[in-house]
Amino acid sequence: MVEIAVKYLESTTGARRVACDPDRVCRGVVIDSREVGPDAIFVAFPGERVDGNDFAAAAIEKGAAAVVMTREPDQTLVDAAHARNCSLLTCDDPTEFLLRLAQGYRARLHCTVIGVTGSIGKTTTKDVLAACLAKRFRVHATAGNYNNLIGLPLTILSAPADTQMLVLEMGMNDFGEIARLTACAQPTFAIITKVGTSHIGMLGSREGIARAKAEILQGMPPSAENFEGHHSALVLHGEDDFTPLIIEKYARPRGIDVVLAGTSTDDDVYATHVELDETGCPHFDITFEDGLSFKTHLSIPGAQSVPNALFAATVAHRLGVPGFEIDEAFSSLALTGRRAQVRHATCGARVIDDSYNASPESMAAGLNLLESLPCSGTRIAILGEMGEMGEEAPRLHALTGAYAAAKRPGLLICVGGELAEEMATAARLMGLDEGDVHVVPSCDVLIKRFAGVIGERDLVLVKGSRFVGLDRFVEEVCADAR
Known part of the structure; x- marks a missing residue:
């Protein structure tokens, strides 16, 4: 990890030192005061709900070598920094720092x-x-x-x-x-x-x-x-x-x-x-x-x-x-979780956990995988809404629903609001039976209505943007999560 003297923090980043020893060596950088260790640099990020500057004193107490703030420290904080030989610095933009x-x-x-x-x-x-x-x-x-x-x-x-x-x-x-x-x-x-x-x-x-x-x-x-x-x-x-x-x-x-x-x-x-x-x-x-x-x-x-x-x-x-x-x-890959990860439900079903995020292209890839894996029960597609689509969102959700219909799952469950309805409507239009297509407003309702429906021979795809929270459904039904 990075090791750097406080005086070089100033010259490298343009931050302004307010107090303490310019020759003290810092080791490592954190933005969460709970992760501060001895000699760390704590960078305070202001936020709408939590202001990192409010945790400067806690970082000093934990042994930080430097605390970088976006506001001028008061005298009490300066005194605490002197007592612990912790340098205080200020900057206008912690991201740029x-x-x-x-x-x-x-x-x-x-x-x-x-x-x-x-x-x-x-x-x-x-x-x-x-x-x-x-x-x-x-x-x-x-x-x-x-x-x-x-x-x-x-x-x-x-x-x-x-x-x-x-x-x-x-x-x-x-x-x-x-x-x-x-x-x-x-x-x-x-x-x-x-x-x-x-x-x-x-x-x-x-x-x-x-x-x-x-x-x-x-x-x-x-x-x-x-x-x-x-x-x-x-x-x-x-x-x-x-x-x-x-x-x-x-x-x-x-x-x-x-x-x-x-x-x-x-x-x-x-x-x-x-x-x-x-x-x-x-x-x-x-x-x-x-x-x-x-x-x-x-x-x-x-x-x-x-x-x-x-x-x-x-x-x-x-x-x-x-x-x-x-x-x-x-042949021995271990990937970051929730990306086409095949897991096992408590009931014995297999669950393709692809709940980390979603786009129309990755939705199509997930549906292709659902179609390609062997299954002696029902293929179930649980698709959440996709974020950051802008004005194209209704059209792209409809295209996703149509693509889902082409893959002929035995059950399609769309999770969300109006955009989930767009997926479901397109899937029905393209030939999926009315009774095989469902829309639920949230992951909580999904869990309540469908967690107990999955059978031991079923294959389930779970995919949607992070804000839909479909990972909670996976954790609810999967044996390997317990």
């Missing part, structure tokens, strides 16, 4: 950074890439959903000093956010998994989403330069319809080489003969740019995982991970 501090620490790490973004699949890609690289290198990667303007710098700042490979997931809600993240991280390699419809409500169109994702290139050196022992490259999905735009408008003008990965033999890295086994896990042949080819399989279910694995393998192979180690990593 973190980004600047992390950028400075990243430069000192001298590791290779790989940035991963995209509308869907970025967490899976990040997890697979970290697993592949860990076969050869000391790897530090984004944990959980620490992929935003606060989470990414915290990830960098928590990296051990001997990190060789830093795998960073980059999320965003608006234009300019990935530009700030990539300026902080300075990746040598980048992956854009897909240009989908997530955040279309904020960005206006898929072209806007492509532009926002392509901001990741702004922090990368041109491929002609040797940057810390490597030449930069951008990995794109060969079959994504926005790939040509990103190449011509953003990558080529910046002098960054592009590697295409997908399921076409025209791609630089490609998969062929993709087949799912009885557990839904894909088996396929993979071929690389240099002609290396071998049979492999993923230990995670769903054909939608194949492109994500290809993106990861493309970077790992370029960084010197041999094929047999990539194959070993593929």
Whole structure:
């Protein structure tokens, strides 16, 4: 983790020191006062409900070496800081403070950074890439959903000093956010998994989403330069319809080489003969740019995982991970939770827990998986509303409902309000029987009405945006949660 003297905190971030020893060394950064340990830096974030500045005294009491505030400390706090030799600093923007501090620490790490973004699949890609690289290198990667303007710098700042490979997931809600993240991280390699419809409500169109994702290139050196022992490259999905735009408008003008990965033999890295086994896990042949080819399989279910694995393998192979180690990593994957995770209900049913988040594209992938796995009982799709769709929300929910109807589940349960009704109406219109389609307003009602309906031979898909809270339904019905 980061170790830095207080006086360098000032010069690196522009924060202003109010009190105490400029030579005291700080170790690690937290934004929750409950996580403060000896010598930590506590950064206070003001909020609508909780103001981190109010916990400055608690952080001092716990042994923080530095407390960064957005308001001037009163004399009582200054006295407490002097008594504990804790430096008090102030800044105007704690997010910018973190980004600047992390950028400075990243430069000192001298590791290779790989940035991963995209509308869907970025967490899976990040997890697979970290697993592949860990076969050869000391790897530090984004944990959980620490992929935003606060989470990414915290990830960098928590990296051990001997990190060789830093795998960073980059999320965003608006234009300019990935530009700030990539300026902080300075990746040598980048992956854009897909240009989908997530955040279309904020960005206006898929072209806007492509532009926002392509901001990741702004922090990368041109491929002609040797940057810390490597030449930069951008990995794109060969079959994504926005790939040509990103190449011509953003990558080529910046002098960054592009590697295409997908399921076409025209791609630089490609998969062929993709087949799912009885557990839904894909088996396929993979071929690389240099002609290396071998049979492999993923230990995670769903054909939608194949492109994500290809993106990861493309970077790992370029960084010197041999094929047999990539194959070993593929066959022993452990991904971030609630992403197409097959779990077991108390009654014996299998539950595909994909409740972490949702977009129309990932909904379709989940429904494909529900259709492809063997099932001797009823296939049940529990679909929650999707957020951040903007004016496109009714149309995209209707399309999701229509797609669900095409997969012919035995039972479709839509969770939410008007948008859930849009899904259900479209599903009925496209042929699902009235009695097989239900709408419930909340997860609480879902649990009350349907938790006891699932049978031991059933297969259940649970998917929706986080605000719907469908993870609570999974925890209610699953034996492995108890």
